[in-house]
Amino acid sequence: MVFVPAAGWAVVLSVLLPASDAVPVSCVTRDQPNAIAELYPGSATGILNATIAVLPIALELARQVVPAQYNILEHAYRDLLPSFPQGMYPLVVQGAHDHDIQLKAYNLTIPDFSRVGFEFPFLDLLGDGYTSFSWHPAQLISAQNAGAIQGSEAYGTLVTPATFEPSCDAYTPGGTSTVFRAVGTASASNSSSACQKHYFADLDFAVATWPAYPLDFFKNVTNQPSFANGTQCDQQIRLFGTDLAKAPYEPRFVEGRVVASMLPFGERREWAVGVYGLQIATPFVENNYLVCQSLQGYAGVDIPGI
Ligand SMILES: *[C@@H]1O[C@H](CO)[C@@H](O)[C@H](O)[C@H]1NC(C)=O
Ligand SMILES: *[C@@H]1O[C@H](CO)[C@@H](O)[C@H](O)[C@H]1NC(C)=O
Ligand SMILES: *[C@@H]1O[C@H](CO)[C@@H](O)[C@H](O)[C@H]1NC(C)=O
Ligand SMILES: *[C@@H]1O[C@H](CO)[C@@H](O)[C@H](O)[C@H]1NC(C)=O
Ligand SMILES: *[C@@H]1O[C@H](CO)[C@@H](O)[C@H](O)[C@H]1NC(C)=O
Numbered sequence: 001m002v003f004v005p006a007a008g009w010a011v012v013l014s015v016l017l018p019a020s021d022a023v024p025v026s027c028v029t030r031d032q033p034n035a036i037a038e039l040y041p042g043s044a045t046g047i048l049n050a051t052i053a054v055l056p057i058a059l060e061l062a063r064q065v066v067p068a069q070y071n072i073l074e075h076a077y078r079d080l081l082p083s084f085p086q087g088m089y090p091l092v093v094q095g096a097h098d099h100d101i102q103l104k105a106y107n108l109t110i111p112d113f114s115r116v117g118f119e120f121p122f123l124d125l126l127g128d129g130y131t132s133f134s135w136h137p138a139q140l141i142s143a144q145n146a147g148a149i150q151g152s153e154a155y156g157t158l159v160t161p162a163t164f165e166p167s168c169d170a171y172t173p174g175g176t177s178t179v180f181r182a183v184g185t186a187s188a189s190n191s192s193s194a195c196q197k198h199y200f201a202d203l204d205f206a207v208a209t210w211p212a213y214p215l216d217f218f219k220n221v222t223n224q225p226s227f228a229n230g231t232q233c234d235q236q237i238r239l240f241g242t243d244l245a246k247a248p249y250e251p252r253f254v255e256g257r258v259v260a261s262m263l264p265f266g267e268r269r270e271w272a273v274g275v276y277g278l279q280i281a282t283p284f285v286e287n288n289y290l291v292c293q294s295l296q297g298y299a300g301v302d303i304p305g306i
Contacts, residue, residue, distance in 0.1 A: 034283060045283065073122045114182065119136050176207045208254050237303065
């Protein structure tokens, strides 16, 4: 099979490594291996082990930070969450460890990395009134992973290089509570607006007393095609129905606290009450740098493990 990557891959491929030359990892992750690379050789595949939480914010605030040309599809999130408070919007924060990423057709791998950012789902990128896209304007990404940073910047994402705790896992394991922290590492000499070390995120969660949002809500928001500056779109298919979501790795509904200073909000913000989320590891199949218009009407795909 001849596989021609989309233009943006040129950026990423230039920093990807042949599998055999992969940089040795300095700590050993608890994440399970990518078992689907061979099934989808022409796509990037990997494991995303994540904390995904809903941060209810005033719809008016969402309206202020989301670029004015994108309508918010309120009916789409009310379809999924009929009792979500009136006048509110479900901002999402996701802190994740990306593991065992491969582009099999090229025998390529990319070293593991961590990342965190705010995600704005249910946006009408195409102006069609019904296709939901998720806006991912900014991310903190593991500073040593130039490939991941450039791959994200190719979308127009404002990327802050960062260090993470824990450094090679999705969150601290064991016990009932978990910690995930990211701190920007930008050098003082770089005056880029994204590259500032005052950016950080702390996600502290514990097992929830009840599942405030259904699993399908998290599946829906993480499967919406994403964009940053709107030039190109990312179709990341997250598989919620594989062995990685079964015992002993079953997803956990969590509740907790998020404190962060990340774009597109200028200032430090804290959410400490009514913050519910999910911790789940999903294999993913990712098609990068797509023409956004090609995803009109996208409602997910039907592949094994979805
Ligand atoms: C996800 O990460 C947590 C924390 O490191 C770990 O305990 C869990 O086993 C991981 N799950 C999978 C399926 O890799
Ligand atoms: C990938 O590796 C396999 C096994 O070593 C080899 O048969 C194949 O030709 C390689 N493909 C590419 C595109 O390098
Ligand atoms: C979006 O970002 C990409 C990558 O930095 C850049 O090439 C493109 O010109 C940007 N587009 C807009 C509309 O800002
Ligand atoms: C400054 O930081 C930005 C964002 O992290 C990065 O894209 C850019 O390459 C950096 N510039 C230099 C000169 O290091
Ligand atoms: C998410 O839910 C909305 C509202 O029901 C639906 O229109 C959309 O197709 C779903 N998207 C995905 C990727 O599942």
